[in-house]
Amino acid sequence: MEVRNEVADGVALCRIVGKIDALTGPDLQAAAGSAINGGHPRIIFDMREVTYISSAGLRVIVLTAKHAKAANGGLAVFGLQPAISEVFEIAGLRTVIPIVSSETEARSKIGA
């Protein structure tokens, strides 16, 4: 997995490529954690190039949403592939975090 981090208009954008699982999840958690600790608690995960997510990967998403919210920000994700979307659906993540189809929508969901 590769995470490319950008900050634009006060929003931290993590563009994720590859698999999010127990081995790679900590890297994503570290990237999101450094954004929150660096004063950017409004975070967007670009997941258009995520090919797999495990339970450990989902925990990273939930933890990031929890920490971002606790810092008066939030997490939105966009661009889920159908297989990833199914995993999110089964885990009920749509009721927990905004899941949208474009970066523009994601920005509006977290008030950017």
Add this chain to the structure above:
Amino acid sequence: MKHLTLADEIVVLMLHDDTGEIRPAYAGVANIAIAGGILMELALLGRIDTDLTSLYIVDPNPVGDKLLDQALQQIATEPQKRASAWWLERLGLHNGDLSGRVLGRLVEAGILRAEDQRFLWVFSRRAYPQNSGRAEREAKARLMSVIFDDALPDPRDTLLFSLADSSGILNEMLTPKEMRKAAKRIAEVVALEEIGRSVRAIVSKRRMALAAAASGRSWVGPGRDW
């Protein structure tokens, strides 16, 4: 107090405060819930991971806990990749007296004490009263905060919560009215974790099988008399 694993905590929650035994309501499902706790702990420790179809090893190195390491070794040496549901049944139903082993380690940790009791002057049983009850109180407080706090729970609390829900512990803690009010929140939290969903499915299947077996016996009884 020694850090308790999820398997330890779920057993503490299943114990009857007065009798010091696992409540009869959990008798048929206790070992599945404990197996769920073992798998969840291994997942939190980064040793295994799961997805919709399989449970797999991430890191086979022992964690230094006999109960967890035995399960980890079983998973690591299984030639085929299996789903979490398969492992729950394997560890929970074909692995000896799992609840007895957890009760034993809770005695060693000083959370419980073992008492041999006699009833009807003839029969003996071993009860496990709690020493201070602190472990149970803390676990219950965490479960209640998951229900009544709108914030996302952390993964450990989510996992304990899903075990407590699937084994019926939440039903004992809350009134039917509170359960109805919290139903949406409970469903949201339980859905988050794959192993929790598998525990729930197996427990539900076992409860139905046990109910069918019980009703089958009561039906066969009168039939013979006729």
